[in-house]
Amino acid sequence: MARVTAETLSRKQREISVSEFFAKNRHLLGFDSLRKALLTTVKEAVDNSLDACEEAGILPEIRVELEAAKGANRYLVRVTDNGPGIVPEQAPKIFGQLLYGSKFHSLKQSRGQQGIGISAAAMYGQLTTGKPVTVESRTGPDAPAYAMQVVIDTNTNKPKAIGRRNLPDWRLDHGTLVEVELEAKYLKGRQSVEEFLHQVAVANPHVTLHYRSPNGETASWARTVERNPTAPREIKPHPHGVELGVLMKMLQSTPHKTVTQFLSRDFSRISPQLAGGLAKRAGIKAKARPNTVARQAADALYKAINDSKTRLRPPSTDCLSPIGVQELLAGLTRGVRAEFYGVETRKPAVYRGNPFQVEVGLAWGGDLAGDELAKVLRFANRVPLQYYAGSCCITKAVMDVSWRTYGLTQSRGALPSGPLIVLVHLASVWVPFSSESKVAVADYDEIRKEIKLAVQTCGRRLGQYVKRKARARSEARRREVFNLYIEEVVSSVEAITGKEQKLFRERLLAISRRKTELAGMLEEAKGPAGEDLEACENVLVVDPDAEPPAPETAVAPPVNGEDEPPEDEASGEALPAEGLEPLGDLPPPPPAEPEQDRGSQLELV
Amino acid sequence: MADPGNGAKAKNGGAPAADEAAPRFKVPARLDTRGKIEYLAKRTLAMARGEVDPYVDIPSRTLSNVAFSKRRKIIEMGDATQRRSLFNLNQARKYMQTLLIARGCCQLLDEQKTTSIRDLYYMSKHTLADGKENTFEGQEESDPIIEDLEVTLGSLREELHLFAAKRGSVVGPLTLVDAGDVIDLSRMGSGGWSVPGIVEPETIRFVGHGAKFILLVEKEAVWARLNEDKFWKRHNCILVTGQGQPPRGVRRLLYRMTHELDLPLYVFVDNDPWGYYIHSVVKQGSIGLAFESKRMAVPKARFIGLSSFDPAAYDLSEDVSIRLNDQDRSRAKEILNYEWFKAKAWQKEITNMLRAGVKWELEALSSKGLSFVTEVFLPKKIADRDWL
Numbered sequence: 001m002a003r004v005t006a007e008t009l010s011r012k013q014r015e016i017s018v019s020e021f022f023a024k025n026r027h028l029l030g031f032d033s034l035r036k037a038l039l040t041t042v043k044e045a046v047d048n049s050l051d052a053c054e055e056a057g058i059l060p061e062i063r064v065e066l067e068a069a070k071g072a073n074r075y076l077v078r079v080t081d082n083g084p085g086i087v088p089e090q091a092p093k094i095f096g097q098l099l100y101g102s103k104f105h106s107l108k109q110s111r112g113q114q115g116i117g118i119s120a121a122a123m124y125g126q127l128t129t130g131k132p133v134t135v136e137s138r139t140g141p142d143a144p145a146y147a148m149q150v151v152i153d154t155n156t157n158k159p160k161a162i163g164r165r166n167l168p169d170w171r172l173d174h175g176t177l178v179e180v181e182l183e184a185k186y187l188k189g190r191q192s193v194e195e196f197l198h199q200v201a202v203a204n205p206h207v208t209l210h211y212r213s214p215n216g217e218t219a220s221w222a223r224t225v226e227r228n229p230t231a232p233r234e235i236k237p238h239p240h241g242v243e244l245g246v247l248m249k250m251l252q253s254t255p256h257k258t259v260t261q262f263l264s265r266d267f268s269r270i271s272p273q274l275a276g277g278l279a280k281r282a283g284i285k286a287k288a289r290p291n292t293v294a295r296q297a298a299d300a301l302y303k304a305i306n307d308s309k310t311r312l313r314p315p316s317t318d319c320l321s322p323i324g325v326q327e328l329l330a331g332l333t334r335g336v337r338a339e340f341y342g343v344e345t346r347k348p349a350v351y352r353g354n355p356f357q358v359e360v361g362l363a364w365g366g367d368l369a370g371d372e373l374a375k376v377l378r379f380a381n382r383v384p385l386q387y388y389a390g391s392c393c394i395t396k397a398v399m400d401v402s403w404r405t406y407g408l409t410q411s412r413g414a415l416p417s418g419p420l421i422v423l424v425h426l427a428s429v430w431v432p433f434s435s436e437s438k439v440a441v442a443d444y445d446e447i448r449k450e451i452k453l454a455v456q457t458c459g460r461r462l463g464q465y466v467k468r469k470a471r472a473r474s475e476a477r478r479r480e481v482f483n484l485y486i487e488e489v490v491s492s493v494e495a496i497t498g499k500e501q502k503l504f505r506e507r508l509l510a511i512s513r514r515k516t517e518l519a520g521m522l523e524e525a526k527g528p529a530g531e532d533l534e535a536c537e538n539v540l541v542v543d544p545d546a547e548p549p550a551p552e553t554a555v556a557p558p559v560n561g562e563d564e565p566p567e568d569e570a571s572g573e574a575l576p577a578e579g580l581e582p583l584g585d586l587p588p589p590p591p592a593e594p595e596q597d598r599g600s601q602l603e604l605v
Numbered sequence: 606m607a608d609p610g611n612g613a614k615a616k617n618g619g620a621p622a623a624d625e626a627a628p629r630f631k632v633p634a635r636l637d638t639r640g641k642i643e644y645l646a647k648r649t650l651a652m653a654r655g656e657v658d659p660y661v662d663i664p665s666r667t668l669s670n671v672a673f674s675k676r677r678k679i680i681e682m683g684d685a686t687q688r689r690s691l692f693n694l695n696q697a698r699k700y701m702q703t704l705l706i707a708r709g710c711c712q713l714l715d716e717q718k719t720t721s722i723r724d725l726y727y728m729s730k731h732t733l734a735d736g737k738e739n740t741f742e743g744q745e746e747s748d749p750i751i752e753d754l755e756v757t758l759g760s761l762r763e764e765l766h767l768f769a770a771k772r773g774s775v776v777g778p779l780t781l782v783d784a785g786d787v788i789d790l791s792r793m794g795s796g797g798w799s800v801p802g803i804v805e806p807e808t809i810r811f812v813g814h815g816a817k818f819i820l821l822v823e824k825e826a827v828w829a830r831l832n833e834d835k836f837w838k839r840h841n842c843i844l845v846t847g848q849g850q851p852p853r854g855v856r857r858l859l860y861r862m863t864h865e866l867d868l869p870l871y872v873f874v875d876n877d878p879w880g881y882y883i884h885s886v887v888k889q890g891s892i893g894l895a896f897e898s899k900r901m902a903v904p905k906a907r908f909i910g911l912s913s914f915d916p917a918a919y920d921l922s923e924d925v926s927i928r929l930n931d932q933d934r935s936r937a938k939e940i941l942n943y944e945w946f947k948a949k950a951w952q953k954e955i956t957n958m959l960r961a962g963v964k965w966e967l968e969a970l971s972s973k974g975l976s977f978v979t980e981v982f983l984p985k986k987i988a989d990r991d992w993l
Contacts, residue, residue: 478694480735481694481697481698482691482692482697484733484734484735484738485691485697485698485700485701485733486691487733487734488701488704488705488733488740489649489659489691489700489701489704491708492646492704492705492707492708493646493649493650493704495708495711495712496642496643496645496646496707496708496711497643497646497647497650501650504650504653507653507654507656508653508659508691510656511653511656511658511692512692515658515692
């Protein structure tokens with residue numbers, strides 16, 4: 001009797017698990033407000049597209065279109081890429097199954113990590129609108145393009161493809177289009193889709209982006225770098241980066257037959273001898289089958305690995321693919337009209353066994369507003385982070401720096417103020433996000449220190465530039481004063497001598513010119529750091545008086561745009577409750593209506 | 606002076622090396638005033654021609670460049686100069702002003718006119734080409750430049766055809782000729798005879814007197830009290846006030862009266878550091894105008910009061926004393942260190958004031974009765990020869 005009840009219960013639980021998972025974790029997944037839901041959906045689709053293109057060695061060209069759909073707060077998000085396409089059999093899993101992906105168990109720098117993103121967006125769309133996600137794709141010029149809808153079956157929680165058909169005249173040779181209808185809210189300004197795309201453009205100069213807003217405004221960012229970033233190499237996890245739970249999971253799922261084989265082959269930096277030693281210290285037989293290792297023994301093994309006596313070489317760092325100095329400059333200059341650009345790429349470092357690398361770019365002056373706090377653009381594996389700035393390790397590290405040293409103003413415990421943008425990119429095989437929605441980097445000392453060092457290096461160069469500029473200004477002021485007084489001196493001498501003294505005036509003006517130039521040069525020679533800014537490849541200075549090039553974009557989002565107040569963590573509008581009802585209670589599918597130009601009829605199982 | 610560059614170097618820290626090496630600028634004394642001004646202009650032209658930053662060397666009118674001559678008992682100016690260059694941001698404005706003042710004086714000389722230093726300020730003031738700055742922002746800016754020019758050229762103010770606004774009054778048994786008018790200073794009513802800015806023999810001549818001494822009073826109000834009580838008549842004295850620190854006209858007049866009429870001079874000032882210093886300026890000369898000491902200082906002048914010991918001796922009520930403030934105290938300590946205050950009596954006098962912690966104004970004497978000062982205090986002080 002009890003058994004039957006338990007089984008019934010368990011089935012019931014499973015039926016609602018996906019929707020429940022969603023309801024409970026929507027804030028972690030980035031769907032906790034209508035506005036954020038739109039951004040998260042775009043972001044996940046764009047991340048997927050970029051990862052796919054780069055893996056396939058294709059220079060990405062991505063089109064993002066937002067449309068207002070029928071009904072209040074309903075929007076259509078359509079993202080098209082020129083990537084390798086998806087074979088029809090895989091499409092349902094990619095877009096309809098949570099935690100499906102090739103990335104979770106591999107340690108490689110990529111945008112997505114857990115395989116939650118796009119399927120969560122599809123799930124959200126289906127939950128809030130009842131509409132399935134539409135996929136169109138083509139894997140090559142010889143393969144036919146196809147279209148299908150992916151529906152998540154509420155009974156089995158399995159994805160299902162419906163309405164699959166070929167598309168005879170698809171526009172691209174290869175690529176993928178994904179279209180999600182969802183309940184959302186479209187606003188411009190900070191934390192908007194526009195801002196997100198703009199920042200993607202800054203950190204990914206090899207990407208061409210096209211955008212159309214729900215109001216029909218368009219924007220484009222053409223690529224300024226003609227090659228993809230170096231493909232990152234996949235590495236095995238470093239023992240120090242693995243937690244006990246993960247270690248136990250790995251013990252269960254390893255294909256290797258013995259514990260020593262498991263240790264030396266599934267991890268990096270463990271030799272067979274060391275593996276034997278670790279097993280011995282943990283009291284495990286070297287030949288023991290990994291899946292027979294009990295919890296306590298696993299704990300002992302975990303302790304042996306993290307014991308201070310265990311000396312391990314740090315993980316190899318060639319698995320990282322930083323943006324690069326020239327690329328970062330190219331990205332900054334196409335996204336931000338400033339006067340001074342400075343970038344710095346640090347050498348790779350390690351936190352908890354995970355390799356990571358920090359890059360920093362500064363943009364100063366030009367069109368940037370001078371009376372506001374500096375803006376911090378945060379990126380993890382080239383993906384912009386737009387929420388939870390205050391709790392992010394990156395923001396804290398930027399605040400740690402004493403910007404006054406570099407000629408900027410800064411209140412205690414605040415960001416500096418001035419016409420400044422600070423870009424920080426953290427590349428890692430495993431970015432330690434503080435939540436699953438991947439919006440803020442957790443605070444690790446090693447990471448914070450690296451960021452601070454990179455910011456300081458850029459800051460010193462900026463300070464040098466700012467000070468030099470101030471010197472030039474003061475020289476100009478000096479000359480003005482001298483020349484003003486020279487007129488008085490000349491007219492006095494003329495009055496006393498009773499003669500016009502043209503030559504005298506010329507001579508004095510010449511001395512004035514020489515004096516102010518000479519003074520400038522003397523100061524220059526004594527400049528700080530001794531680094532020659534002109535020769536430094538990490539620095540780009542744009543003549544502020546030069547003619548601005550024709551704007552590339554029609555609705556380039558304002559860098560310091562303030563159309564809408566930022567949506568605060570706490571104050572964001574909550575998703576309406578009906579949007580999160582269990583799948584079983586979904587409203588009946590909407591009455592059939594012609595789907596604009598796609599013609600296919602939706603059918604929900 | 607062994608190394609003429611030294612003085613300039615010491616005062617001029619920031620000037621470029623090239624300028625320090627440049628020779629010291631000295632206007633030849635043999636030239637007349639017009640010639641001296643022209644020399645200044647021509648040197649400036651020559652410097653520009655030689656691609657040298659134009660400068661003038663101005664004898665320093667500072668404490669470090671004066672010395673007290675024990676023999677002559679006056680303050681004399683040393684040889685140190687301060688360089689003022691056009692191409693030094695801290696000096697450029699003053700350099701420009703120096704030439705503007707020279708130009709103004711040149712014009713006065715050419716037109717054979719004499720005017721007040723206030724007039725010269727207005728003659729030289731105008732807005733610069735940038736429309737923001739004036740050549741002089743106030744007379745307090747032009748007055749020191751005039752004094753700089755006096756010492757640089759070695760020309761007295763009257764030689765530059767300038768005089769200060771007149772200040773100071775005299776009354777007493779003295780007859781003089783002022784610009785041709787015979788004036789009897791014992792018939793001047795309540796206001797007295799006002800002392801002109803220039804009192805050189807060409808303008809002022811003494812005819813006769815019946816005085817036994819001269820009394821210089823710091824405060825005009827006390828002078829008026831003494832005049833109303835006809836103190837000068839009873840004691841046969843010439844009663845002078847400079848209304849505070851006596852202007853050059855009054856000082857020069859005191860010098861001439863003591864020398865030409867052979868009269869003693871008593872100085873009657875508030876008992877505070879500023880009063881002490883007024884007395885010392887009359888007696889030994891001032892730091893700022895040390896170059897004029899030999900024409901103005903009266904070493905035989907006597908300090909008759911108020912002494913810091915007087916209040917006790919004359920039983921003045923503490924009610925009419927004033928507490929010394931921080932400024933008074935620091936000024937008193939400064940004065941204590943001046944060479945010409947090193948005499949034991951003076952050290953005692955000032956230390957006593959500091960110890961008491963209070964100062965006394967001349968008017969404090971009125972607390973003993975309106976005419977206490979004329980009927981009791983001064984007669985007794987003179988009779989007792991109670992002075993410094």
